[in-house]
Amino acid sequence: MKKYDVIVLGGGPAGLTAGIYLSRARQKVLIIDEGMIGGQVVLTHAVANYPGLDEISGYKLASEMKKQAAEFGCDIRTNEKLVSFDFSNTDKFVNTKSGEYQARAVIIAVGGQPRHLGLESEKSFQGTGISYCATCDGDFFTDQDIVVVGGGNSALEEAVSLTKYARTVTIVHQFDHFQAYDYAITAAENNPKIKFLMESEIEKFTGSESLSGIVIKSKKDGSSRVLDVTGAFIFIGYVPGSEPFKDCVILNDRKEIVTDEDMATSQVGVYAAGDVRQKKYRQITTAVNDGTVAALAILDYLNGTDPDKN
Amino acid sequence: MTLDTNLKHFSTAAELEEIINSSENVMVCCGRMGPMCVPVYGAMEELQASGDYDNVEFRDMLFDNPEASVIRNLPECSSFRGLPFTVYYKNGKVVKATSSIQSKEQVTEILDEIL
Ligand SMILES: Cc1cc2nc3c(=O)[nH]c(=O)nc-3n(C[C@H](O)[C@H](O)[C@H](O)COP(=O)(O)OP(=O)(O)OC[C@H]3O[C@@H](n4cnc5c(N)ncnc54)[C@H](O)[C@@H]3O)c2cc1C
Numbered sequence: 001m002k003k004y005d006v007i008v009l010g011g012g013p014a015g016l017t018a019g020i021y022l023s024r025a026r027q028k029v030l031i032i033d034e035g036m037i038g039g040q041v042v043l044t045h046a047v048a049n050y051p052g053l054d055e056i057s058g059y060k061l062a063s064e065m066k067k068q069a070a071e072f073g074c075d076i077r078t079n080e081k082l083v084s085f086d087f088s089n090t091d092k093f094v095n096t097k098s099g100e101y102q103a104r105a106v107i108i109a110v111g112g113q114p115r116h117l118g119l120e121s122e123k124s125f126q127g128t129g130i131s132y133c134a135t136c137d138g139d140f141f142t143d144q145d146i147v148v149v150g151g152g153n154s155a156l157e158e159a160v161s162l163t164k165y166a167r168t169v170t171i172v173h174q175f176d177h178f179q180a181y182d183y184a185i186t187a188a189e190n191n192p193k194i195k196f197l198m199e200s201e202i203e204k205f206t207g208s209e210s211l212s213g214i215v216i217k218s219k220k221d222g223s224s225r226v227l228d229v230t231g232a233f234i235f236i237g238y239v240p241g242s243e244p245f246k247d248c249v250i251l252n253d254r255k256e257i258v259t260d261e262d263m264a265t266s267q268v269g270v271y272a273a274g275d276v277r278q279k280k281y282r283q284i285t286t287a288v289n290d291g292t293v294a295a296l297a298i299l300d301y302l303n304g305t306d307p308d309k310n
Numbered sequence: 311m312t313l314d315t316n317l318k319h320f321s322t323a324a325e326l327e328e329i330i331n332s333s334e335n336v337m338v339c340c341g342r343m344g345p346m347c348v349p350v351y352g353a354m355e356e357l358q359a360s361g362d363y364d365n366v367e368f369r370d371m372l373f374d375n376p377e378a379s380v381i382r383n384l385p386e387c388s389s390f391r392g393l394p395f396t397v398y399y400k401n402g403k404v405v406k407a408t409s410s411i412q413s414k415e416q417v418t419e420i421l422d423e424i425l
Contacts, residue, residue: 019392035413035414036349036352042345042348044345057343059314059343059348060314078352079356079413079414079415081415126392126409126410127390127391127392127408127409127410128355128392128409129391130392131347131391131410133345135344136345136346136347136393137346137391137392140391141391142389207386209389210389210390211391230391231391290388307418
């Protein structure tokens, strides 16, 4: 079993920042990511609001953060799946498919993922009609009829951007109103290529090799209809990656991990940082803030120097 | 223009042709620097660095390069509408192709199954 001072679960901006602070303070740090290092930042084409940097690709920014963490001495493991853990005692244990690790404190910085509709037929057409990224796949639908599912800012903004390619974009939304800023609603409503199907939900995606239709159910009268479309872009929000930790730390009703202002969770020695924790604004800068605070609070915890607790 | 990855790039159809004819196993990821593509390049870089797949040539190719029609127009990719298009060749023939994001686990499974 390999021993560390701190194990960080998740290598997005929150986890990497915590790693940088902790390893600079000469702690032995392991960062485990079940996917690629960088988190959602890697998914961002251009980051224009990170102080001190001109517009930078998300991939570049994440690579720089990773490099910095590695140079300060963090042990970084990617594509390593969490199998089990025990955080209930002073020593914390983490088992992955490739190893067993022990530490005195843990930071949960696992961020979030795009929410899926959860339909069986959704999986079948991913890459052959269903997409979660308009900038990536929009041009495959040039002069075709498509739908956008969702009613928030992302759904409305992406629907407008998809009109560059598609013949028509039908926004399918489960409620009779949008949860978006006025500017986004107005831009969608003023776009002649956009149609709206409110109080409706997707029942099924259909097609053979690729998507050719969608069965949509009205929430008003329960009737179903088929829409002939070749593309469906799904923007229904993000879900925090807190599920594996639900029995060990307190979550709120949105499944976000509850912390105090030091990022400490309900379990002693376990901290949470970034998008996975209960907070209002989810940005790279706020994730970096959380990672910093969690790291500094852990240093106090490990040294027994927390001014609030002495 | 090339891709900002640590993989070797194909920039012409002739290069691709040469490698698939001279190497038994070739994996090519044809995409952009987008959110669905980057994780696939990352998985390929790690698999290449691991040394476990030294019998595989890992390459990428920019989707917008006109020469990438050699991948875009493959019959195996005809129903694809999500980047990246990832194609696996064995002895010069396409044995598998996937569309959109794939995890390292999914890529490994395919490599273990077909190569
Ligand atoms: C398309 C898009 C564009 C955005 N644009 C901007 C922008 O321009 N500016 C800005 O400030 N913010 C932007 N954001 C938001 C910003 O990216 C996030 O707020 C930030 O990345 C959150 O950081 P994080 O470290 O908390 O989590 P994440 O970035 O989500 O990273 C979490 C990491 O944890 C890993 N992980 C998940 N589960 C586990 C597990 N069980 N075990 C181990 N590892 C796990 C994941 O693989 C991931 O690498 C954007 C988000 C998206 C999706």
